[in-house]
Amino acid sequence: MIRDRVVLITGASGGIGRAAAVEFTRTDEGSSHLFLVGRDADRLKVSAAVVQAMGGRQAANRDAVPAVTLLTADVTRPEDVAQMAATVERMTGRLDVLVVCAGQLEVGPAEELGPVVAERLMRVNFLGAVNTIHACLPLLRRGRRPVVINVSSLAGRLVPPYMGAYAASKFALNAYSHSLRQELRKDGIRVCLVLPGPVDTAMVKGKLGGPFYSIPKGTPVLSPGQVAGAIVALADHPRREVVVPAWLTPSGWLGSAFPSVVDGLYWATESFRGLRKKLQPAAGSSRRETQRLL
Ligand SMILES: NC(=O)c1ccc[n+]([C@@H]2O[C@H](COP(=O)([O-])OP(=O)(O)OC[C@H]3O[C@@H](n4cnc5c(N)ncnc54)[C@H](OP(=O)(O)O)[C@@H]3O)[C@@H](O)[C@H]2O)c1
Incomplete structure (x- = not known):
């Protein structure tokens, strides 16, 4: 334990950021000083309370350096940052571990998600x-065993339909991370990079499973805690990148090396959904009518 x-x-x-705060507190037995960043002060306070319940100590409980400091900031505003x-x-x-987790997601047809949405996603997720x-x-240069952990997405490798702007912002983050990794290695x-598959957080609520965010059958929906575990493991033992869950790693390679296979996979998923939808009105009608539709 560090x-x-x-x-x-x-x-x-x-979501994942709050779960990571809890996981750092748990593994470090409350010895770490956490700086928790977000725009919503009330929700940050909830994170602090959850961390505190896990054993973190807050400013009011300590004479020395507080263990949890809440910082309200919009990451798109350089002055806030x-x-x-x-x-x-x-x-x-000093800073030992930086977890870059702030992000936003939009899904939908390209006609609806135009340049304004794309710019916002690039501003938040990449810039x-x-x-x-x-x-x-x-x-970080003054940190002890300093690590930067960028929370990207499997969508930054394996791109689903209706998610172009989000995926593009994550591709940009991936490229930035790869360059930075090589550049900063000599400085220690x-x-x-963390590339999670779908995670059950506010970000995907009302989207996942809907018409513009279908996932191939068998794809697991992770808990924020699962991704948090991977983040803390990286802080302890840094690696170039991890996919969560690990068994989806080959699907990321597939997305990079054989995009046509991915096209086929999503085309099949969409076709199946389309067929099911066509059959739905027949549910209440006669068996003969269902057979006619088939
Ligand atoms: N959920 C998934 O399926 C999934 C899958 C792969 C990767 N990810 C990535 O995981 C990261 C965390 O997402 P999540 O699933 O935990 O979603 P979430 O619960 O919606 O959390 C998103 C966090 O980002 C913060 N945020 C958004 N815009 C911000 C801004 N302009 N400035 C500062 N903070 C901002 C939000 O805080 P405020 O609203 O308080 O600012 C919130 O704390 C994101 O980068 C996301 O792309 C998520």
Whole structure:
């Protein structure tokens, strides 16, 4: 176990980021100082309460350095991110683990998801990561075994239909991470990528399983805790990238090497859905009518 780490997590007001905060607290037995970042102060407070219940200590409970510090910031605003880094500088003077997890998702037909949505997703998912890493680099250079963990997505490898802008933002994040990893290696800063499949969080609510976010049969829907476990494992033992769950790793290779196979897979999924939909009105009608439709 690594003790007394300084960890900053963006997107910590819910989902995977909150679960990561809990997992760091659990594995480090509350010895780490967590900086939790998000736009929504109330939801950040909930994260702090959950972490506290796991054994983290908050400012009010401690005379020395608080173990959990909540930072309200929009990662698309460089001034917010600079302020965030300045607070870390003032309080701990260093950063050991940076988890870049803030993100947004939109799914839908290309006619509906135009350039405005695409720009927002790029601003949050890609430029937000660049802003955060850029502001935190001086702190990481003073960190102990410093690690940057970028939370990307399997959609950054294996691209489903109706998700072009989101997938593009994750492709950009992947490329940025690969370059940064090579650049910072000589300085002892490790850069890792996490590529999760679908996770049960607010982000996918009302989308997953809907007409624009269907997943091939058998694809698991993960809990935020499963991804959090992978994040903390990377902080302890940095690797270039991990797919969660690990057994989906070959599907990522498939997406990169053989996009035509992926086309076929999604085409089959869509065709099956289309056929099922066609048959639905027949459910209440006669067997003969169903057979006619088939
Ligand atoms: N859920 C999935 O299926 C899935 C799969 C693969 C990868 N991921 C990735 O995992 C990461 C976390 O997503 P999640 O599933 O945990 O979703 P979530 O529960 O919706 O959490 C998203 C987090 O990002 C923060 N955020 C969004 N826009 C922000 C901004 N402009 N500035 C600062 N913070 C911002 C949100 O906080 P505020 O609203 O308080 O700002 C929230 O804490 C994302 O990068 C996502 O792309 C998710």
